[in-house]
Amino acid sequence: MAVALPEVVEELLSEMAAAVRDSARIPDELLLSLEFVFGSSAIQALDLVDRESVTLISSPSGRRVYQVLGSSGKTYTCLASCHYCSCPAFSFSVLRKSDSLLCKHLLAIYLSQLLRNCQQLHVSDKQLTDLLMEDTRRIKGAAGTWTSKTEA
Template sequence: MSRVPDVSAVVAGLLQVVEEQQKSSGTISPEVLRSLSLVHSHSLTNALDLIDGNKVTKVVSTSGRWVYQVIGSSGTPYVCFPHSIFCQCPAFKFSVLKKRESVICKHVLAARLATAMGVTEEKVWNPEDSTMTMAISLLMTVQ
């Protein structure tokens, strides 16, 4: 009996290859981009657009905890957790959870790809910053 790999394992493997290629050559091969496109279809192009637009930020607290904040194409900030596929966006609820058309939304994909590519902007969390969402505030203040 053959084992079919879990899609999340395939995604993790592809992101590992992206990181390795980025470190060694500074580019991602067309083969890896095609593989990512097969898994993520239209989400890949949208995620790459978010990365190109510098919309992915790694928000770090003084305790070392961190989350991603991804500014969506409509300007809405979404919080993505480092080791989770959850996102607050409507596409996550509809395409990932309800219809199961996608593995992850473009925001989570952008966060993971930006990290693998080494292009994530890092920002120290400031509790007085009104642009930070409630989820970041709650995560950063939990002891």
């Protein structure tokens, strides 16, 4: 079951997709709206899209996961179906503080989809499982490190 974005975001992305279909570009007023809703994350997400940093990884079973090469050089795993990203900004700004709707990586995914600027990688089900398990271990390791630092 997919989790819905707030209506204003859905509408904005829908208008942007229509503009791209009609004229192959996003009008300035929609870019300004994007920046109004997402702040500096909008510009950063557009930069990630321009750098072709978004990859859709799919398997024969239909599983789909995205990886975004962040501006820091780290790769983050994202699940667009439930609006999840493995980056620290998502954990802090979206989940803990609730002061952002999405991190720049998730926004880059949505923008790359509508701009049709998403890299594609097809892997076996086992490869995708291994990738997700590796990512889970990395996240747990980072969380353990973070927890021990805050307890000290």
